[in-house]
Amino acid sequence: MTAKISIRHVQKSFRIRRSPGQHSEHQHALSDIHLEVRQGEFMVIVGPSGCGKSTLLDLLAGLTRPDSGQLLLDGKEIAGPDLDRGIVFQQYALFPWKTALANVEFGLEAKGISRRERRETARHYISLVGLSGFEHRYPYELSGGMKQRVAIARSLAYDPEVLLMDEPFAALDAQTRETLQSELLRIWEATGKTIIFITHGIDEAVYLGQRVAVMSSRPGRIKQIVDIPFQSRRNEEDLRSNPEFVRLRHEIWELLKDEVSRAQEQEKQKTLDSFGGKETLLKGGA
16 A cells, blocks of 8 residues: 655754853754555554654654655655644644634635635534534633644644644543543544554553554664554453553553663753763762
8 A cells, every 4th residue: 555654764863052161962863764654544653752753743744854864745755834734732722812613713714715614614623523512612711621622623624634643632631531532533533534643652552553653762763663453442342451452552561661761861861961960960069
């Protein structure tokens, strides 16, 4: 099957400024990322903190450019942001002065769609995410889970080919998170969208993904891709206690365990460096 998205040997680094008087240095975020995502696939990317997951999503969104390599959508290079890709961030990023309906309509205005059609389309997607009856509520009148539903509806309303999701449920409580995971699967099955979903959560990755790409610690690379065999997760009454679910969760944790330890060491070293190194900390102003 032809790939919907192709990520070919992508590398990305950033220039980091240190304390005054010190030279800036390059921090390698991504190293030789190679990944293909099929049309209509639900691909989950999981990895330790700081491994470059969000950087990869920014590259796919066209918000930044790789140092080398290619990112292709339907065989064409991604050169910048476009309405063929919808983005849902961890933070809801709703306009506080607009109602839920008006927030969903916003992306449609950029496509020059008439007011009447915008309203009908927005109502359809408000209904799709289960918020009928809340169309005229403002963000401050909605719970966190409702706000994220509005953000998802807004991204879907202008009919992007790909939905990019950067830890969209991370800030929610456990019960709301599990509810929205099920809702997202229902929406995915209803729309057939290609979804790339970033998460820290192994359970979330196994529950949602058809495949899970496991990333290494910084500089991030694709360590391994794990196939998830469940055909319909939503029809499983107690999927998380299924022995195969437990086995897959353990397999992914075994791939991540050492990477998480390395990431923690990297973060510790970064903190030491920000204080001028170990010697400075040990002397500690004594």
